[in-house]
Amino acid sequence: MDNLIKDIDIISAEEAQACDFKTTADENTGKTKKLYIESYGCAMNFSDSEIVASIMKENGFDTTSDFNQADVIFLNTCSIREKAEQTVRKRLSDFNRAKKSRPDMTIGVLGCMAERLKDKLLEEEKIVDVVVGPDAYRDLPNLVSAAEDGNKGVNTFLSREETYADIAPVRLNSNGVTAFISIMRGCDNMCSFCVVPFTRGRERSRDPHSIVAEAQDLFDKGYKEVTLLGQNVDSYKWSPEENNKARLEKKEGAVSTVVNFANLLEMVAQVSPLLRIRFSTSHPKDITDEVLYTMKKYDNICKYIHLPVQSGNSRVLELMNRTYDREWYLDRVRAIRDILGDECGISSDMITGFCTETEEEHQDTLSIMDIVQYDFSYMFFYSERPGTLAAKKFEDDIPLEIKKRRLAEVITKQSELSHARNKMDLGKEQLILVEGISKKSDQEYRGRNSANKVVIIPAGDYKIGDYVLVKIIDCTPATLFGEIITVNPAIG
Ligand code: SAH
Ligand code: SF4
Numbered sequence: 082m083d084n085l086i087k088d089i090d091i092i093s094a095e096e097a098q099a100c101d102f103k104t105t106a107d108e109n110t111g112k113t114k115k116l117y118i119e120s121y122g123c124a125m126n127f128s129d130s131e132i133v134a135s136i137m138k139e140n141g142f143d144t145t146s147d148f149n150q151a152d153v154i155f156l157n158t159c160s161i162r163e164k165a166e167q168t169v170r171k172r173l174s175d176f177n178r179a180k181k182s183r184p185d186m187t188i189g190v191l192g193c194m195a196e197r198l199k200d201k202l203l204e205e206e207k208i209v210d211v212v213v214g215p216d217a218y219r220d221l222p223n224l225v226s227a228a229e230d231g232n233k234g235v236n237t238f239l240s241r242e243e244t245y246a247d248i249a250p251v252r253l254n255s256n257g258v259t260a261f262i263s264i265m266r267g268c269d270n271m272c273s274f275c276v277v278p279f280t281r282g283r284e285r286s287r288d289p290h291s292i293v294a295e296a297q298d299l300f301d302k303g304y305k306e307v308t309l310l311g312q313n314v315d316s317y318k319w320s321p322e323e324n325n326k327a328r329l330e331k332k333e334g335a336v337s338t339v340v341n342f343a344n345l346l347e348m349v350a351q352v353s354p355l356l357r358i359r360f361s362t363s364h365p366k367d368i369t370d371e372v373l374y375t376m377k378k379y380d381n382i383c384k385y386i387h388l389p390v391q392s393g394n395s396r397v398l399e400l401m402n403r404t405y406d407r408e409w410y411l412d413r414v415r416a417i418r419d420i421l422g423d424e425c426g427i428s429s430d431m432i433t434g435f436c437t438e439t440e441e442e443h444q445d446t447l448s449i450m451d452i453v454q455y456d457f458s459y460m461f462f463y464s465e466r467p468g469t470l471a472a473k474k475f476e477d478d479i480p481l482e483i484k485k486r487r488l489a490e491v492i493t494k495q496s497e498l499s500h501a502r503n504k505m506d507l508g509k510e511q512l513i514l515v516e517g518i519s520k521k522s523d524q525e526y527r528g529r530n531s532a533n534k535v536v537i538i539p540a541g542d543y544k545i546g547d548y549v550l551v552k553i554i555d556c557t558p559a560t561l562f563g564e565i566i567t568v569n570p571a572i573g
């Protein structure tokens with residue numbers, strides 16, 4: 082049983098962090114120095130690494146996939162759970178060995194763990210030369226060159242304005258088909274379990290024109306799908322008054338009214354009917370019917386919503402400071418079903434064993450999963466984070482074995498639901514975007530349908546980046562299998 086639980090723990094953590102561990106690819110544009118970046122955590126962090134690579138490229142660095150060849154190594158880190166931080170510490174000890182034979186190498190810790198631990202990281206991890214938080218990446222070239230002269234440096238200043246809107250990200254590990262676009266930074270919610278408001282600072286939205294321009298540029302380069310990223314995309318709000326009027330007035334075609342998330346979605350959807358739009362994360366307290374109707378209006382806005390519930394019990398939700406209760410959440414799910422129908426994919430995040438959670442309250446999480454019928458979920462047991470509201474106010478009183486047993490029950494339930502939801506797709510015709518070769522066989526390709534499910538299809542007269550209309554003929558809890566009907570059917 083212990084082994085099984087360990088495996089479950091690993092599976093859920095990896096799935097939750099789609100970009101659990103990504104490194105830079107080799108790039109040779111004749112620059113004199115080499116940069117290696119390894120990214121942990123969420124999509125926002127991965128997207129930030131693309132901004133970092135862009136800043137460093139301007140300052141004489143090409144990327145490399147081999148850290149032994151690098152002049153500078155960056156670890157872009159995550160603090161969301163204790164385990165995420167342990168992984169980073171272990172990785173730093175690997176780099177320690179490389180640094181012994183290359184003492185001139187500069188090692189930097191970036192991202193959420195840098196922000197949380199600040200200069201403590203320099204004291205704790207002797208090999209670290211620079212520590213830079215998520216809002217201070219423009220300062221990286223200065224800090225790196227100071228480190229090269231033997232001066233270690235820290236910049237963890239959190240900004241109220243920084244959105245890196247003017248920086249064109251260098252696409253790392255790109256399949257040339259799908260890309261992330263960061264639309265906002267920070268988070269103003271104070272979920273009591275969560276470290277993000279402390280590591281990423283106040284919420285701010287990015288100029289919609291720069292977002293549309295980035296989507297257009299990606300489309301012109303052959304990309305077919307963009308995912309708009311924010312911790313709470315539904316609270317996206319941009320207006321000239323709130324977002325630096327003086328700077329905006331100089332620009333031609335400046336937007337003069339408030340742009341909310343539904344407006345932004347519409348603006349990006351209009352780039353081309355051939356460009357798919359996804360977004361993450363939606364917050365149950367903020368997702369509006371206007372967003373749902375905008376999704377319905379545009380075929381190229383994917384019918385998939387990541388709507389984390391965290392717990393199915395209203396008392397626990399209150400302790401978590403999620404600011405909605407079970408009924409409110411179920412009302413939002415009803416709105417999704419009424420406006421977008423049964424085929425819209427819905428996924429969730431779940432935390433088991435939050436402070437004082439009883440068995441009955443845990444059962445409420447299992448029962449809300451049954452009611453909503455999630456397509457999939459990212460599932461975790463509660464990990465207390467220093468400095469959060471929960472760490473200050475509540476005792477982390479649920480024993481680890483109970484947290485893990487509840488997590489195992491939630492995972493088993495989700496696997497059943499995922500299989501049942503996938504079976505509902507059997508016999509249906511669906512449009513998929515081909516993203517790459519299947520992991521299991523080079524005779525098969527993988528794509529995703531609108532609801533974000535992976536669909537495997539046989540090789541045929543198409544290539545990566547094409548749209549293929551398929552008929553779903555088989556499924557497992559995690560994957561659909563299709564046969565080809567038409568390649569690149571008329572769209573729009
Ligand atoms: N902004 C997103 C979540 C970002 S963090 C939202 O509000 O939904 C991703 C997920 O990590 C959270 O949804 C939560 O399920 C999980 N998580 C956050 N803090 C955690 C903690 N202290 N212990 C366990 N899981 C946690
Ligand atoms: Fe964390 Fe809550 Fe903000 Fe999500 S909405 S990042 S869970 S504080």
Ligand code: F3S
Pocket residue numbers: 121122123124125126158159160161192193276277280281
């Ligand atoms: Fe993301 Fe982890 Fe930071 S989930 S926002 S990288 S704490």
